[in-house]
């Protein structure tokens with residue numbers, strides 16, 4: 001990604017004694033969709049607010065197309081924003097809401113009208129221009145908020161948990177729409193979420209944060225498949241995080257068994273090992289890499305989840321297909337490839 005649009009350069013943020021962000025470095029390419037993902041309190045909203053200009057960094061800078069914008073007020077940055085609390089004007093019509101930013105910029109009436117019409121078509125609500133926002137459903141309001149932010153052709157599109165108030169099915173549909181809209185407009189976008197499925201689905205660049213630090217960033221599939229540390233492995237999807245020890249060249253002691261796993265660690269090193277729930281296959285008792293005892297089984301709808309005790313550890317296993325009734329307490333074989341293990345220093 002050579003065409004850097006936004007460069008977040010060594011940003012730190014203190015609130016009194018609390019350090020909310022530590023050495024944040026991030027390059028956002030033009031047209032890219034970036035998701036800031038992390039647990040509550042990790043600093044993602046603070047980072048978005050600094051990008052928007054609502055909050056100043058304690059140190060570090062922001063460059064947009066190579067120009068330092070750190071000292072610019074929010075209205076001078078020319079960014080479009082959508083927050084969870086939307087901040088639409090409830091008694092104004094949909095059209096007036098969408099045209100609001102254009103009016104502030106002194107766009108002509110004709111220009112406002114054609115832009116509103118264009119955006120209502122884009123968000124697939126062509127017939128609601130004259131309705132008050134208070135008469136819309138949650139999903140419709142969400143689309144209007146997005147249209148309002150895009151109406152001014154923002155340099156950056158910033159969204160903070162924009163879909164979290166919607167029910168699961170609508171959220172799903174809106175994620176697809178949001179991604180399509182973003183592609184269509186080609187607008188550089190930064191979205192904050194604590195929902196890993198949403199982030200995986202939307203992002204070109206997934207940025208995983210914890211305690212004010214970027215723990216990993218990159219292509220979502222790559223971050224999922226090759227997590228940088230046990231936190232990222234555990235936060236994305238369903239992973240088993242296990243304690244192990246390197247016994248010698250390519251031999252790892254895990255769950256009371258010696259496994260052939262090429263890992264570049266010194267003999268005797270204690271390690272943490274991540275193994276995704278869906279990377280384990282269940283077999284008849286003698287057919288796997290390990291043996292375990294079934295402790296619990298539950299039906300998740302599209303998958304079945306198994307809790308299995310093995311060598312003093314408890315493993316969570318997710319299987320896609322029905323493997324037949326296995327009673328609680330029965331021995332079962334567990335199979336996985338060495339490639340499925342991510343090994344980290346303890």
Ligand SMILES: Nc1ncnc2c1ncn2[C@@H]1O[C@H](COP(=O)(O)OP(=O)(O)OP(=O)(O)O)[C@@H](O)[C@H]1O
Pocket residue numbers: 015018019020038039040041042043044045046047194
């Ligand atoms: N105005 C403020 N004054 C003092 N501390 C703050 C302020 N805003 C945020 N913080 C602190 O900074 C840290 C990061 O907060 P932030 O809201 O950015 O996290 P977040 O990842 O967005 O969390 P959430 O998902 O819960 O919104 C937290 O410890 C928070 O308490």
